[in-house]
Amino acid sequence: MGPSQQRENSMSTSASNSGGYVLAIDQGTTSSRAIIFDVDQKIVASAQQEFTQYFPKSGWVEHDVEEIWESVINVCRNALSNAELTANDIAAIGITNQRETTLVWDRETGKAVHNAIVWQDRRTSQFCSELKEKGHEEDVTARSGLLLDPYFSGTKLRWILDNVEDARAGAESGQLIFGTVDTFLIWRLTGGKRHVTDATNAARTLMYNIGENCWDDTLLEILGVPSGMLPEVLDCAADFGIVDKDILGAEIPVYGVAGDQQAATIGNACFEPGMFKSTYGTGCFALLNTGTDLVTSKNRMLTTIAYRLNGETTYALEGSIFMAGATVQWLRDGLKVLEDASQSGPMADEADEEQSVYMVPAFTGLGAPYWDADARGAIFGMTRGTGPNELAKAALQAVCYQTRDLLEAMKADWAASGGSAQDTVLRVDGGMVVSDWTMQFLADILDAPVDRPTILETTALGVAWLAGARAGIWPDEAGFAKTWARDERFEANMSDEERNTLYTGWKDAVRRTLSTN
Numbered sequence: 001m002g003p004s005q006q007r008e009n010s011m012s013t014s015a016s017n018s019g020g021y022v023l024a025i026d027q028g029t030t031s032s033r034a035i036i037f038d039v040d041q042k043i044v045a046s047a048q049q050e051f052t053q054y055f056p057k058s059g060w061v062e063h064d065v066e067e068i069w070e071s072v073i074n075v076c077r078n079a080l081s082n083a084e085l086t087a088n089d090i091a092a093i094g095i096t097n098q099r100e101t102t103l104v105w106d107r108e109t110g111k112a113v114h115n116a117i118v119w120q121d122r123r124t125s126q127f128c129s130e131l132k133e134k135g136h137e138e139d140v141t142a143r144s145g146l147l148l149d150p151y152f153s154g155t156k157l158r159w160i161l162d163n164v165e166d167a168r169a170g171a172e173s174g175q176l177i178f179g180t181v182d183t184f185l186i187w188r189l190t191g192g193k194r195h196v197t198d199a200t201n202a203a204r205t206l207m208y209n210i211g212e213n214c215w216d217d218t219l220l221e222i223l224g225v226p227s228g229m230l231p232e233v234l235d236c237a238a239d240f241g242i243v244d245k246d247i248l249g250a251e252i253p254v255y256g257v258a259g260d261q262q263a264a265t266i267g268n269a270c271f272e273p274g275m276f277k278s279t280y281g282t283g284c285f286a287l288l289n290t291g292t293d294l295v296t297s298k299n300r301m302l303t304t305i306a307y308r309l310n311g312e313t314t315y316a317l318e319g320s321i322f323m324a325g326a327t328v329q330w331l332r333d334g335l336k337v338l339e340d341a342s343q344s345g346p347m348a349d350e351a352d353e354e355q356s357v358y359m360v361p362a363f364t365g366l367g368a369p370y371w372d373a374d375a376r377g378a379i380f381g382m383t384r385g386t387g388p389n390e391l392a393k394a395a396l397q398a399v400c401y402q403t404r405d406l407l408e409a410m411k412a413d414w415a416a417s418g419g420s421a422q423d424t425v426l427r428v429d430g431g432m433v434v435s436d437w438t439m440q441f442l443a444d445i446l447d448a449p450v451d452r453p454t455i456l457e458t459t460a461l462g463v464a465w466l467a468g469a470r471a472g473i474w475p476d477e478a479g480f481a482k483t484w485a486r487d488e489r490f491e492a493n494m495s496d497e498e499r500n501t502l503y504t505g506w507k508d509a510v511r512r513t514l515s516t517n
């Protein structure tokens with residue numbers, strides 16, 4: 001087993017709150033949100049605050065750690081105010097977070113030694129290539145379920161240790177500690193009393209053995225990371241600590257934690273093996289529940305932990321698209337061809353149907369199933385008649401084409417392992433799914449039904465359920481699954497000929513974009 005054999009629920013926590021509300025903290029890539037749910041799992045209030053994105057070099061993406069912290073506290077207080085509640089009304093807190101984003105801070109002061117390095121950051125591409133050349137990827141994948149890619153936390157942590165003055169010495173002495181955003185927030189919320197994470201976030205670090213459920217000595221040696229930096233790993237529903245009274249006005253237990261995509265899987269009630277969900281936020285992330293089977297992908301999908309409850313691990317296959325909503329943001333902020341993201345669907349509907357424009361949004365490389373960190377974005381098929389409408393359409397279609405890439409690969413892996421996902425129904429969530437045009441094209445290109453739920457905040461809902469169920473005020477897994485409700489189902493109505501022609505064009509555009517050409 002690894003160096004930090006887990007001490008599940010080693011520290012019991014308690015608080016006197018008897019309120020019927022749950023506070024979900026959703027710390028995302030571009031904003032922090034707080035959403036308060038009542039005992040019937042209905043949203044009663046929310047608050048949101050965007051924060052700055054830093055791009056110090058090409059391919060580098062960072063966040064100011066203090067700005068993240070301040071935004072989280074602000075939205076929690078604002079949500080309570082909007083709901084006309086106090087902290088005493090909150091029975092429990094759940095935290096969900098941007099996953100692979102990497103932080104290192106001082107154990108005594110709580111101050112970060114460097115900006116947070118965001119999951120999108122590609123600065124460790126060369127280091128990943130070196131590890132591949134040394135023949136490490138097969139072993140890394142067997143242990144972690146992941147690939148050697150800059151996406152994951154481990155190589156980002158190695159970069160901080162090697163490039164921040166005195167960081168390695170501080171880490172080896174025990175002064176500096178590591179965490180993903182959830183770990184840092186819990187550390188701050190509990191006044192430095194708890195250095196913990198959950199299994200889903202640990203599984204995205206490149207340092208965690210998902211089969212044995214522990215930090216892995218071999219992976220730590222490959223990456224050059226001291227084991228003393230790492231947090232304790234708990235179930236997704238566990239006693240993560242008590243929020244200090246001075247922060248929100250009362251002590252509140254943190255009872256639920258999950259990385260954002262796993263939280264969305266839970267929020268979409270994808271508890272049965274063979275169920276799919278896809279989240280459309282800054283990026284797009286599709287997960288297929290494989291139950292207790294740890295399925296090894298032959299199609300460069302990731303094997304990961306979907307959730308761990310009561311000590312039992314449920315696994316998933318995952319595919320990642322780095323640019324989804326971020327591509328529409330680029331049209332808005334970079335090209336300035338639209339003023340608001342909500343315009344993209346109506347613009348796509350007005351696009352010239354005779355033009356076949358393909359946008360491959362490899363702004364930060366391509367994720368699954370290509371995993372080409374050096375690929376860069378490209379647009380194909382433009383003519384003198386190409387304008388904002390055609391670009392909007394190409395951007396939205398790109399997200400749908402990439403979703404098909406992911407689902408086809410995952411279905412093949414699942415079938416090869418003996419699973420069955422032939423009658424695919426995709427449950428979706430995230431900001432982009434409010435676009436009927438996008439969801440209809442998604443159903444068309446997948447040739448499968450797409451179900452949009454009544455509650456689109458499924459990421460927050462997922463961790464709220466973890467916290468609420470542990471607090472005893474929300475139903476168990478089966479009861480929660482019964483509450484999931486569909487707002488609308490989008491059925492495919494495109495001909496096979498058109499579908500195949502469009503997708504063939506997409507595959508050709510990707511081929512032209514890959515750095516290996």
